[in-house]
Amino acid sequence: MINPPSNIKVLRLSEEEARKIADSLWYRHTDNTVIAVAQDHETKDVLMVASMNRDAVIKTLTTGLVHYWSLSRRRLWLKGETSGHYQYLINFRVDCDRDAVLLLVYQVGNACHLGTRSCFDLGDITKIRV
């Protein structure tokens, strides 16, 4: 596992703190999830959008490594588990209706499985217009 640079402070909470936050969220989306947006903590680029169920929230907050709920595979998924492209958690923000979270992350390598830094890099419609 690639560690983040020593000047990066990874956010890790106790199990108790993590559970309190997880219990405060509104899992209104598919498979009882909140929407999770991962943003590069430095460049502020939006890297990807995925889903988190309660377990994924707790795992993320206690380990400092971002976990999602995969809607396709219907299982908990440690981001980077196969690619090595982990996301270290720097900050975690909840939105006003508590059904979405914003993850400020230190991204190892590329966020996208297609080999680009962000999952939104290839889909700029002003560049690919019909």
Next chain:
Amino acid sequence: MINPPSNIKVLRLSEEEARKIADSLWYRHTDNTVIAVAQDHETKDVLMVASMNRDAVIKTLTTGLVHYWSLSRRRLWLKGETSGHYQYLINFRVDCDRDAVLLLVYQVGNACHLGTRSCFDLGDITKIRV
């Protein structure tokens, strides 16, 4: 309606172009929607997360004003219709599995109905920790 500054180029497409893009998306989420993330085009702050059905995508792309599908009210919703806090569309990006879109916007006033610029401003867990 407050117009954006004259140096801001609002993205507006023809009905035909908008339909092609709308038809290429994967409406896999609740009420046949894609997830929409609105990001300030200048500061890159994430302002809000909401949902868009096919109609909302077409309306957004043809008018240059962001429309969402309200999951709570189950109706099309022009952002700013009551508050005046419109979002002008500057860019529109589709993610790699086509179930999420990133909207680069010029935000009039505050994005959040609670009076903050972003819906994520009050929910920073490093500041409100239990």
